[in-house]
Amino acid sequence: MxxxxxxxxxxxxxxxxxxxxxxxxxxxxxxxxxxxxxxxxxxxxxxxxxxxxxxxxxxxxxxxxxxxxxxxxxxxxxxxxNGVDVQLDVDFTPKFVIGLVEKTESHPNADKLKVCTVDVGDETLQIVCGASNIAEGQKVVVAKVGAVMASGTVIRDAELRGVASSGMICSATELNIPNAEKGQGILVLEESSVIGEAFIVSN
Incomplete structure (x- = not known):
């Protein structure tokens, strides 16, 4: 919600x-x-x-x-x-979490896209990513379905060039991190980062 x-x-x-x-x-x-x-x-x-x-x-x-x-x-x-009978299903789980890129494969229909298998702790997601610096073994920030980006965009289940994608691997600028350099690809975290933990931007 x-x-x-x-x-x-x-x-x-x-x-x-x-x-x-x-x-x-x-x-x-x-x-x-x-x-x-x-x-x-x-x-x-x-x-x-x-x-x-x-x-x-x-x-x-x-x-x-x-x-x-x-x-x-x-x-x-x-x-x-207001006399409205609606049951609210409230989800307090974090929508920006630390993930581990377990596997990357070439997209069958797009040369510049990779199909990534990402462990986010409680589940494994398939995410299509277009960043040139994506690689197996990286700790990254994942915006899960339902996350709201700084731009106001809501992350949804999607299909990119015929391949399902659930979430987004984020860059520093997409996370609105202060003084982030543009055009640097996805944000790669330190190896000590814990898979599944919430990622909080410090302003």
Whole structure:
């Protein structure tokens, strides 16, 4: 679940996204301050908008809102106050983690792409990567599906030139690391970095 708030750009509305997939057939239902957004093709709730959000919770961030237990509780309470019966499946696991590139193979349909097998601790992901410096044995930063990049892009399950890709191996600039050099490929971490641990950018 990803939360966004931009008082100046959007207004006093908390935008809540439940899934990283793109809805094909949108249906909207509104009740008081809550608008529910469904993918009608799957009969699935994909997001909601909470209007007058600051009257239900204290929101300090502009942009992505950190999902904490306190925010999750206040969001659940706001739904109850508006008579909305929705069960929130809250995931507090980190979306930016340290991974180990176990294997790289040439992409069958693109010379400049590599199909990478990456161990992120609790699972192994297949990620298509176009960085020239990607190599087996590297410790790297992986943005898992559902991660929100500094640019606002949400990482989704994708298919790149016919090959499935779940996540992204990140560069320093994509992680918005201060003073990062552009065009240097993916960020390679120290060998002592622990696979599966959350990666936190220090500003």
């Amino acid at each position: 990803n939360l966004f708030y931009n008082l100046n750009g959007v207004g006093n509305v908390l935008l809540v996204q439940f899934t990283s997939s793109r809805p094909r057939d949108i249906r909207i239902e509104s009740k008081a301050d809550v608008t529910l957004i469904y993918d009608d093709s799957k009969n699935e709730l994909v997001g909601l908008n909470l209007f007058n959000a600051s009257s239900y919770m204290e929101l300090k961030e502009e942009g992505q809102v950190e999902l904490t237990e306190s925010i999750a509780l206040e969001l659940k309470q706001s739904l109850v106050k």
